[in-house]
Amino acid sequence: MGMAIRLVAIWALCMLAGVASAATDRVALVLGLGAYQTIEPLDNTRNDARAIAGALKGIGFDVTLSLDATSSQLRQLMDDFAFRSETADLALIYFAGHGVEVQGENFLIPVDADINSNLDVQRQSISLKQLLTTVERARKMRIVILDSCRNNPLGDVIDLAKISPEATLTTNQTTRGGGGLAAAKPDRGTLVAFAAKDGQVALDGTGGNSPYARALIDKMVKPGLEISLMFRQVRDMVLQETNNLQEPHTYGSLTGIPFYLAGAADGQVDISGNIGQAAWAAIRPDQEEQMIALANLGDTRSMLGLAYMRLNPSEGRFDPTEAVAFLEKAAGAGSAEAQFELAKVYERGTGVPPDPARALDLYQTAAAQNYADAINDLGFLHYQGGLGLAPDPQKALELFERAADLRHPQAQFNFAALIDDGLIESKGPADAAHYLYEALRSGSSDVLDLLTSRPQMFSRQTRRALQGQLKDYDFYAGALDGEFGPGTKKAIRLAYGLKE
Template identity: 70%
Template sequence: MSCIVRLLVMPVLLLLSSVTLASASPDRVALVLGMADYETITPLTNTRNDAEALAETLTDIGFDVTLGIDLTEADLRQVMKDFSFRSETADLALIYFAGHGIEVQGENFLIPVDARPRSNIDVQQQSVSLKEMLAVVEKARVMRIVILDSCRDNPLGGNIDPDAVLQSALQATDEATRGVGGLAPAKPDRGTLVAFAAKDGQVALDGTRGNSPYARALMEKMAKPGLEISLMFRQVRDAVLEETQNLQEPYTYGSLTGTPFYLTGTPDGDTEVAEAEPTKTWSKLRPDQESQLLALANLGDTRSMLGLAYIRLNPEDTRFDPAQAVSFLERAVERGSPEAQMELAKLYEQGIGVTVDEARALELYQAAADQGFADAINDLGFLYYQGGLGLRPNPTKALELFERAADLRHPEAQFNFAALIDDGMIADKGPKDAASYLYAALRSGSQDVLNLLLERPTMFAEETRRELQSQLQAYDFYTGTIDGDIGPGTKRGIRAAYGLE
């Protein structure tokens, strides 16, 4: 993501404000789950096939895939725990679940093969919730996707009769289904996408051709080179609607970042998940995909508006048109997009496509910060610290904002706040807290943080360095002496925590 570089010299070090993501290996990880041979619930025919085939597709396009078939609850939770730790150093973490799922009291539950649900309480106690699935991927560095080929509710209220569920589903359509009624709408955090095989109120068909219609469409579109991810899911939707004669309409929830993603490489063959400059990456969009983006923007999709604005902010692109970029951003701002608020704030601050208007820029930064947009919170902290856009310096307010951005896992804010703690500027926090923020910054993926810890570790006090060694040791990244000496062994641990070893 791009943001204004705001450099601030503190008593010991240079604070950071720009996000630089470096490649870690693997940069894309996937957990693929297929539940078919249920012990007490009616088995499903194609979920095993779907999971195995999708795992192969994801492997072919460069994902590091963990495949789980017919897992018990205990096995499922262990696999999720392991995958959660691995996903922290990945740019993109994806989970695909094919199997039975039920909505209970507005919450979605995904059922392992050994569950014996006869009541809502049984479902809640013996299944994994969507919230838990989202928590597994929440620390991935750039993007998180959870795909549920499993849409069904609890049609019988407090008591669940699995045979009645199946009979109800079969009455709804001539083709076997994975449930009836649909899962509850999801509300994932920003940067996370939840994709349902069927929107609420519809069934997800199991399929009669070896795979479900949804899985088949996913595999086809995922493997298509140069297809931006938001357009990919749109094409999946259209393909499923066509195959099922409008009986099943896939639906996505969430708000992806404005950074474009190409699961099988960009139109020019680049396989990177993300770039630091979204203007350049969006400019790689083919004309036919730009037309699709325009259509989505006209339907109110703010991410499409952002993409179109980024294209017109690239001076190397023939479509360079800052005034038109402002128009797209204004439309997205009207619909409440915090990233559009942030980008438009920068244009008003710098006078790009508009006349310089510091009051309007500050208003937009504040609006994005009020929505919990970490980049805006961090930059607003610098404005309050240094004084800018008409603000008087207010270090107390700045420190509050730095802490808030750090707790939202903004890597540079995490590093900055660790440095402020180390300098004794945060009264109620000490070396252990500073080390925790440093460790979190490493896991979040800033190469600037990595380089500073490797090249200038003595900018931090010895006690903070010892606490960092203890943090690394707690996660099996370091086995040496806790002495505060950032030597070869500790540096190996730092690189490992980052994801390079």
């Protein structure tokens, strides 16, 4: 099958549906470390972890709770959770315990750590980067919550000379981090929440739980409270309880789809809705007012949400001109998602005169930030020609590969098909199977349907290689014959994340 025929079929696939799983799946790993063996123990961390785990279970999370994990246990828990996260819509990690900053990087200390130098911290602890890697393959949203910038247990081992006067506490309460943690810079679609902003310390609390844990438990169980606003209310509650001594902070940017940690209230759209306009349209007026306030403070996600509300023609707030204004502001502030959405607006002429040159520039700007949707769309523009671009199949192949390596499910399918057609000289059936497997794990229901209903669109060699991939991950135990019978189809559904 030639490139043109296969890509036209896949283009139709891309236009028909987005990334969606059969059912919303939320998983959480909750870690509470207090019984430290060689450094100062913490009183409330295990209580906090138990309470957070209970709250998350109560709102529908599949929770793994671990108390006082050693270094080896933490690493095994993270490996197991990383695999589980691949088929979850949302993966969340909560860590309560000792955390320190070394040379600008944050480390979380296991209970069996024996630390005598900065190098020991780096060797024996878990870095924030490792936690982020653990959740990075979740399909829609990733959250890491650190209630860990508590009292520094290491004395002179860690240089705390850089503590600012503002971070010094004037109360008798125990703290959770002598010098606080460093600012986090997570990837797009990932939120990192600190109990206290970078460089500041967090209170352990005088009751059974820390102020931050109490605020989380109070707010996260409220239906209909959009997640950005939820963390804002957590911040306000902690500031009030600690007399402004502790200010929680969040880092990173979530996708432009509204999400309610405790589920949507009546009439609201949950994370399973994958169209931003329809999902944001259900935001209540009081929350819209809060979003406007956040947008005025520079919050690009609020700008995106407000724009999506005004791009929905079936909604009373439909106002394309105002939507463009919000998108322009967010795009100018560096939001790749806003740049991509604004490119579509200028390409179609929604609320503005069509401007192909501006649309192309915005697609390219978003792609330069590794925004996979923009890269994939640029691939089609280069293949077919459009927005002033001449057809360039070779450039299209490069863009499809780049988007596929960023885990864009349709691009993964596209690239697998191109490999299967023999159009990528350096790759063969094993590579095509790899991209098909990754597309399944990324949550494309269309890829699931095609592989179970029309597997013959791929060569027998690629089908055999995919069976081998499924066998490697214990989803399949049959023959590697390229025949997609009931056993192979069951394995494909399991790899996708469906329960038999």
